[in-house]
Amino acid sequence: MTNDVLKVTIERSADVPDVFEVPAFESQTVLDVVSWIQQNADPTLSYRFACRVGMCGSCAMMVNGVPRWTCRTHINKVLDGNEITIGPLRNLPVIKDLAVDMDPFFDKWVSAEGVHHGTLTRVDPIAPVDEDSAARVEANAGIECINCSVCYAACDTVTGNPEYLGPAALQRAWTLLNDAKDEGRVAILDAVSGSGGCHNCHSMGSCTAYCPNDLDPMSAIAGLKRETAKSFFKRGR
Amino acid sequence: MKAASGITSRAHPLWLAYILHRLSGLALALFLPLHLWVLALAMTDPERLDGFLNLTEAGAVKLAEFGLVFLLAVHMFGGLRLMAMEWLPWSTSQKTLAASAAAISFLISLLFFLKAI
Numbered sequence: 548m549t550n551d552v553l554k555v556t557i558e559r560s561a562d563v564p565d566v567f568e569v570p571a572f573e574s575q576t577v578l579d580v581v582s583w584i585q586q587n588a589d590p591t592l593s594y595r596f597a598c599r600v601g602m603c604g605s606c607a608m609m610v611n612g613v614p615r616w617t618c619r620t621h622i623n624k625v626l627d628g629n630e631i632t633i634g635p636l637r638n639l640p641v642i643k644d645l646a647v648d649m650d651p652f653f654d655k656w657v658s659a660e661g662v663h664h665g666t667l668t669r670v671d672p673i674a675p676v677d678e679d680s681a682a683r684v685e686a687n688a689g690i691e692c693i694n695c696s697v698c699y700a701a702c703d704t705v706t707g708n709p710e711y712l713g714p715a716a717l718q719r720a721w722t723l724l725n726d727a728k729d730e731g732r733v734a735i736l737d738a739v740s741g742s743g744g745c746h747n748c749h750s751m752g753s754c755t756a757y758c759p760n761d762l763d764p765m766s767a768i769a770g771l772k773r774e775t776a777k778s779f780f781k782r783g784r
Numbered sequence: 785m786k787a788a789s790g791i792t793s794r795a796h797p798l799w800l801a802y803i804l805h806r807l808s809g810l811a812l813a814l815f816l817p818l819h820l821w822v823l824a825l826a827m828t829d830p831e832r833l834d835g836f837l838n839l840t841e842a843g844a845v846k847l848a849e850f851g852l853v854f855l856l857a858v859h860m861f862g863g864l865r866l867m868a869m870e871w872l873p874w875s876t877s878q879k880t881l882a883a884s885a886a887a888i889s890f891l892i893s894l895l896f897f898l899k900a901i
Contacts, residue, residue, distance in 0.1 A: 612792030637793075701793055750869060751800030765798075769870045 553622070557592065558609075558634030559644045565589070576608050577617035577625065581633060581645065594645035601759065602696035609634040614700035616759040638699040641741055652696045653699050660738040661719035664731025674728050686725040689718045689767055691760045698754035698764050710743035714754035714764035717745050721767035724774060736778050745771035749762045801882040805862035808855040815852065850897040857889030 553569045567584045578596055584590040595604035597637040603621040608617050610625050611632050625631060644750040667674065677683055698714035699705055705713050712720075720739050723729045739745045745768045792895045794800075825833035839845050 598859075609793075614793065703794070748796070749802055750866060751794075751802045752796065753793060756796045756798065757793065766869075770873065772870050773873070 550560065552629065553580065553626070554630045556630070556632040557581075557644065558602070558632065559592075564629045564632075571622075571629070575608050577608070577615065577620045577622055577631070577633065580622055580631070581608075581617065583775050592645070593643040601691060605725075607636055607695040607697045607759075609637055609700065614697040614757055616695055616697065619759060629692035636696055638702065638705045639696065639700065646694065647696075649696060651709075652699050652713070652715070653694070655716040655743075656694070656719060658738060658743070659712045659716035659720040660731055660735040661716055661723065662731075664729050664734060666730045680727075682725040682727065685721045685767075685770065688731065689722040689762055689764075692718060692762060693760060695759065696758055697757050700751035701757040703751055703753065704747055704749055708743065708747055710744075711747045712739065713744050714768065717748075717771055718762065718764040718767040720745075721770050724771070736775055739771050740775040740779075745775060748772070797882055801862060801865065801886070804858055804886070805866070808859040810858055812856050815855075846900045847899060848896075850893055853896045854889065854893040857892050858886060861885035861889045878897070 551571050553571050554559055555567045555569050556563045557567065559565055563575060567588050569580050569583050569588075572579070578599065582595050582596075585594065594606075594608070596618060597603040598605075600619045601616055603618070606617045607614055607630075609615075610617065610620060611627060613625075615625070617633075622631065624733070633645065635641045635645050636647045639651060642648050646767065648702070675758065692715060696715065698718075702711075703712050717739060720735050724732060724735050748765070748768045749767055750769070752765050755766070758764065794803075822833065822836050825836065840849070862882075862885060865881055870880070
């Protein structure tokens with residue numbers, strides 16, 4: 548890299564951008580840059596992270612207008628010249644600076660019936676799972692979600708309709724619908740076909756385009772659209 | 785800065801396919817009443833209709849027709865793409881599908897254009 552100083556703009560709350568000069572190091576992530584600012588320039592800067600290896604899903608932020616997991620985003624990949632703009636995740640209330648309130652995101656996860664619907668007890672034998680069945684393949688496709696809310700921040704439908712459950716919650720519902728161990732089929736289909744449900748999706752595909760784990764929530768939501776439609780024509784609900 | 789930060793995350797093929805579908809639909813919806821009104825002139829005011837038909841010889845109108853065919857093609861293929869995506873359990877290569885839909889519609893509209901001039 549030719550520049551040894553990065554010009555970092557932090558979009559703090561109330562639309563007040565702060566500009567910092569941060570020394571450029573080799574192999575620096577966006578999270579490293581934010582941490583450097585907090586540790587060396589402005590200790591009042593609030594942000595959130597935990598694992599730093601792309602597992603916990605806490606550190607997502609808007610980086611040059613795109614939602615990203617900052618701990619696994621190399622600064623060289625996103626720098627615009629030697630400048631970068633970092634802001635809080637879109638579509639969620641900002642608590643302070645770069646930390647957003649994730650409650651709406653997690654609440655919708657539950658509203659979409661993204662919870663286990665079991666019928667067996669611990670004394671029952673473990674239900675067999677056929678790894679090669681079509682349903683299991685669908686379920687496996689979505690289970691690596693780390694709840695980082697990048698898809699939720701990328702989605703314009705979420706911006707336009709605060710009721711909309713969003714890509715992550717709906718993908719979770721689709722995963723459970725295809726899970727042989729989950730018995731919540733009717734509850735899930737009811738939950739995802741309401742006013743904030745899967746039929747709000749306009750298939751813009753931003754969720755799939757920006758998912759850091761390369762998951763495909765858009766196709767999962769399309770699956771829910773098919774299943775809810777089938778259920779409607781077969782059973783009238 | 786706020787506006788710009790929203791726009792960059794939309795710069796990918798599926799979002800562009802989405803907005804193209806919406807805008808072409810809107811434009812066609814605005815065009816249709818005008819189209820039907822001109823057709824209705826055949827019953828109410830044939831001479832005025834002939835005047836309109838003579839207009840189609842003008843270059844600008846031919847260009848507008850090209851745009852119209854493009855909108856129609858883009859909207860039709862975009863709609864087929866959406867229905868395929870939502871009703872057929874396809875999981876991959878949707879971007880390729882979106883791009884080829886746009887390409888085919890462009891090709892068809894270009895053919896009409898070449899025929900017109």
